[in-house]
Amino acid sequence: MAFMTRGSDVVAALRAAGCVFAEDEAQLLIGASNHPEQLNRMVDQRLSGLPLEHIVGWAEFCGTRMSVEPGVFVPRRRTEFLVRVAAMIAKPGAVVVDLCCGSGAIGAALNDRLESCDLHAADIDPVAVQCARRNVEPRGGAVYQGDLYAALPHGLRGKVDVLLANAPYVPTKSIAMMPQEARLHEPRAALDGGADGLEVQRRVVLGAPRWLAPGGSLVIETSGQQAPETARLLDGAGLLGDVASDESLGATVVTGSPRSR
Structure with missing residues (x-):
């Protein structure tokens, strides 16, 4: 995948993969990445089905960001x-x-x-x-x-x-x-x-x-x-x-x- 430098590219990729909240997810992924290579890896992970919370490292729960990591149940x-x-x-x-x-x-x-x-x-x-x-x-x-x-x-x-x-x-x-x-x-x-x-x-x-x-x-x-x-x-x-x-x-x-x- 070519490096994504625009939010619209991320949104399009997520939407094509069937992500219902593509815009919101794109914003979170962009905010959690420090450089284009990292963003690309994170988008690839999301497209492969990894939960968004496992990728960004947190889940919003009761108005607070709680740490979550791969292999851990994501609080609903x-x-x-x-x-x-x-x-x-x-x-x-x-x-x-x-x-x-x-x-x-x-x-x-x-x-x-x-x-x-x-x-x-x-x-x-x-x-x-x-x-x-x-x-x-x-x-x-x-x-x-x-x-x-x-x-x-x-x-x-x-x-x-x-x-x-x-x-x-x-x-x-x-x-x-x-x-x-x-x-x-x-x-x-x-x-x-x-x-x-x-x-x-x-x-x-x-x-x-x-x-x-x-x-x-x-x-x-x-x-x-x-x-x-x-x-x-x-x-x-x-x-x-x-x-x-x-x-x-x-x-x-x-x-x-x-x-x-």
């Missing part, structure tokens, strides 16, 4: 609803755990809304953990690597005020129908929720009561179709499930809180 705009729901529950200084944290954007965004919290995040993927540290540690938080609760310090047991979970919830057979950007460039472990999409959610819900503080809540993202079953899982764990949705974002969140005695 719909997940901003999970942060909004959690912000209505959490108080400044709350002990917050972002489980299956990916880039750590959810916990970081909630911390920003609260102005401060005792933030902890965990993921099984070492690449995600490395990325999350760039978003969480500057906010005074800590990131751990491991499988769900096994990653967390034992000192957090029974002390978590708000447990955030955007666990994978795509049924295995549905992954083949996802956009190429996700299927090919995001870790399968961040997408695959097992046969019914709820395998990881079950483990999150089952372990939650041992980690929540008295009065603490689990806030978990799911799909509209899966929400009734997610709420039943919470009920089985002794938590009262409350389903909330935002149609404009296509987002559904289930909150599990202690039952009143």
Whole structure:
């Protein structure tokens, strides 16, 4: 490909490749490049299907640029609803755990809304953990690597005020129908929720009561179709499930809180 020196060239190339927001993407790529050779490489990456966020190194989430790198799940705009729901529950200084944290954007965004919290995040993927540290540690938080609760310090047991979970919830057979950007460039472990999409959610819900503080809540993202079953899982764990949705974002969140005695 010849070097692109004009924004119109970048727009044309992106549009020809089927990018719906070619103008916006071109502006971001041009702004992130330091010289024509770098811009050309970045455009080639985008044309090959690499997510824009992986190319420029960040994703806008809840009004803030969060670091993202290749091989890490890109935070979705719909997940901003999970942060909004959690912000209505959490108080400044709350002990917050972002489980299956990916880039750590959810916990970081909630911390920003609260102005401060005792933030902890965990993921099984070492690449995600490395990325999350760039978003969480500057906010005074800590990131751990491991499988769900096994990653967390034992000192957090029974002390978590708000447990955030955007666990994978795509049924295995549905992954083949996802956009190429996700299927090919995001870790399968961040997408695959097992046969019914709820395998990881079950483990999150089952372990939650041992980690929540008295009065603490689990806030978990799911799909509209899966929400009734997610709420039943919470009920089985002794938590009262409350389903909330935002149609404009296509987002559904289930909150599990202690039952009143």
